[in-house]
Amino acid sequence: MCIRDSKGIGRGYVYDVLWAEYYAYAYSLAEDLNCRFLIDYLSWEIGLRNSLVELRVRMLGEEAEDFQILVRAGGYDFSGIISQLKMQQNPLKAEQFLDEERLKRIYHCEGSDPFSRDFILATLEKARIFSRWERINAIYPVRDII
Numbered sequence: 001m002c003i004r005d006s007k008g009i010g011r012g013y014v015y016d017v018l019w020a021e022y023y024a025y026a027y028s029l030a031e032d033l034n035c036r037f038l039i040d041y042l043s044w045e046i047g048l049r050n051s052l053v054e055l056r057v058r059m060l061g062e063e064a065e066d067f068q069i070l071v072r073a074g075g076y077d078f079s080g081i082i083s084q085l086k087m088q089q090n091p092l093k094a095e096q097f098l099d100e101e102r103l104k105r106i107y108h109c110e111g112s113d114p115f116s117r118d119f120i121l122a123t124l125e126k127a128r129i130f131s132r133w134e135r136i137n138a139i140y141p142v143r144d145i146i
Helices: 016-034 035-060 079-086 092-109 117-137
Strands: none
Touching: 016 035, 035 079, 035 092, 035 117, 079 092, 092 117
């Protein structure tokens, strides 16, 4: 079963086509391989992405449907996350909050066998998140770049 939608190139934002194709491919591959981590985590991540899109687009007065991808994926309630996110004044703290939520979800999806494919994929996803924060927190010598 594929969760691909039919908006294609007519989407409001052309890069959403690329994201929709990426997530559709990754999700269908996860289903073909019966990879529980990817199925569970990707559907959650897609739902989170769509909730964030809805929040941001609503502030601009546009239709969220033009920017959301794979809307049939997930089925999670993100209202608590979104309400806490709205209270964040600092954009960096908001990103940290979202990544903390991602880490919580990864923990629930990783399974109990430390040698399983799901656990290994969960560990790689956690490493990706930590690596991103390591780069964000790095001090860049701006004078040397200019």
